[in-house]
Amino acid sequence: MGIKSRAAAAIVVLLLVLGSLWIQGGLDYHWESCLKGYNQGNKFHQLYNSSGAHGVEGPQVLEECPGQTFQVSLLLSHLRAAPAYTSDVLLQPYLSSWDELVRFMEALGPMVGLISKEIESKTSIIRQLALLAEENPEAELGPDVHSLNAENNLEASQHSGAYHSVRSMILVELNQGVVNFHQQTDSGCRTLLRLHRALLWLKLFLEKLAETPVAGRFKSPSELCREAYQNTLANHHTWFVRRAAELAFIAMPERGFFFRLVCVQNQQELSTILKRVVRAIVEVYNRTQKALEENGMLDLP
Numbered sequence: 359m360g361i362k363s364r365a366a367a368a369i370v371v372l373l374l375v376l377g378s379l380w381i382q383g384g385l386d387y388h389w390e391s392c393l394k395g396y397n398q399g400n401k402f403h404q405l406y407n408s409s410g411a412h413g414v415e416g417p418q419v420l421e422e423c424p425g426q427t428f429q430v431s432l433l434l435s436h437l438r439a440a441p442a443y444t445s446d447v448l449l450q451p452y453l454s455s456w457d458e459l460v461r462f463m464e465a466l467g468p469m470v471g472l473i474s475k476e477i478e479s480k481t482s483i484i485r486q487l488a489l490l491a492e493e494n495p496e497a498e499l500g501p502d503v504h505s506l507n508a509e510n511n512l513e514a515s516q517h518s519g520a521y522h523s524v525r526s527m528i529l530v531e532l533n534q535g536v537v538n539f540h541q542q543t544d545s546g547c548r549t550l551l552r553l554h555r556a557l558l559w560l561k562l563f564l565e566k567l568a569e570t571p572v573a574g575r576f577k578s579p580s581e582l583c584r585e586a587y588q589n590t591l592a593n594h595h596t597w598f599v600r601r602a603a604e605l606a607f608i609a610m611p612e613r614g615f616f617f618r619l620v621c622v623q624n625q626q627e628l629s630t631i632l633k634r635v636v637r638a639i640v641e642v643y644n645r646t647q648k649a650l651e652e653n654g655m656l657d658l659p
């Protein structure tokens with residue numbers, strides 16, 4: 359079998375998986391939770407009212423959106439807890455943000471959920487490394503710390519824990535020689551890079567979902583997610599993964615689903631929330647980007 363026909367066979371398998379999930383009621387849960395969320399009524403004005411004492415930004419802590427597994431309020435609080443010091447990102451809230459983003463993807467149906475499994479395996483690699491480092495704290499910062507470049511890395515060395523932050527992880531892994539610039543390994547840095555690229559995709563998707571067209575029609579979330587993917591992650595994926603991902607986006611819910619997912623009633627309210635999330639993501643993304651860039655890690659295999 360040629361590569362293309364093998365890929366075609368694999369796609370059929372993926373569709374069968376989707377089909378069987380659908381048939382066996384794998385989607386019921388999502389419908390149920392989305393209806394529940396809907397029946398709870400619109401809490402936007404209570405949750406997100408942005409006028410009054412809180413100023414344009416609204417309250418910094420949002421309330422829970424009942425009936426949903428994904429909580430946009432939690433996502434925001436994790437994202438906002440991640441930036442630290444002048445240019446660092448704390449790994450614990452960073453990974454917690456990903457936990458919430460995984461719930462977001464899982465809410466979008468079983469196909470996008472398949473992508474989120476990949477993300478989960480990445481977050482657990484970093485968590486595993488962090489646990490190991492905790493068990494062997496003496497191996498953390500070797501004597502070469504000061505020979506490493508960038509004063510920002512030095513800043514990181516002053517905080518405790520090898521996997522405390524993005525910069526401390528970079529510093530420790532470089533120092534221990536576990537980052538391979540030529541071959542694929544399971545280093546925290548290369549794993550972070552995968553998450554980092556996926557974060558850009560989700561950021562772009564949410565940004566597009568927040569946009570209100572001046573004239574013309576709203577594009578479907580499925581279209582927007584595909585566009586976001588093509589502009590970001592697709593550049594790093596093989597032909598087969600690209601096809602599979604695009605299939606996943608076809609099965610995505612309509613815009614109304616996203617209103618219910620974050621407890622809002624219309625596009626304007628959705629935009630308000632999503633723009634906040636996007637701002638918080640950009641802060642984290644830019645800092646991570648800078649740290650990876652300064653250490654020549656944007657292309658780790």
Ligand SMILES: *[C@@H]1O[C@H](CO)[C@@H](O)[C@H](O)[C@H]1NC(C)=O
Pocket residue numbers: 403407408409410
């Ligand atoms: C927000 O709250 C203020 C004061 O509590 C109220 O006057 C205003 O109408 C609310 N705005 C919206 C959009 O619900």
Ligand SMILES: *[C@@H]1O[C@H](CO)[C@@H](O)[C@H](O)[C@H]1NC(C)=O
Pocket residue numbers: 640641644
């Ligand atoms: C993030 O980086 C982009 C691209 O480099 C830049 O345009 C944007 O202003 C930055 N935003 C923040 C909040 O740092």
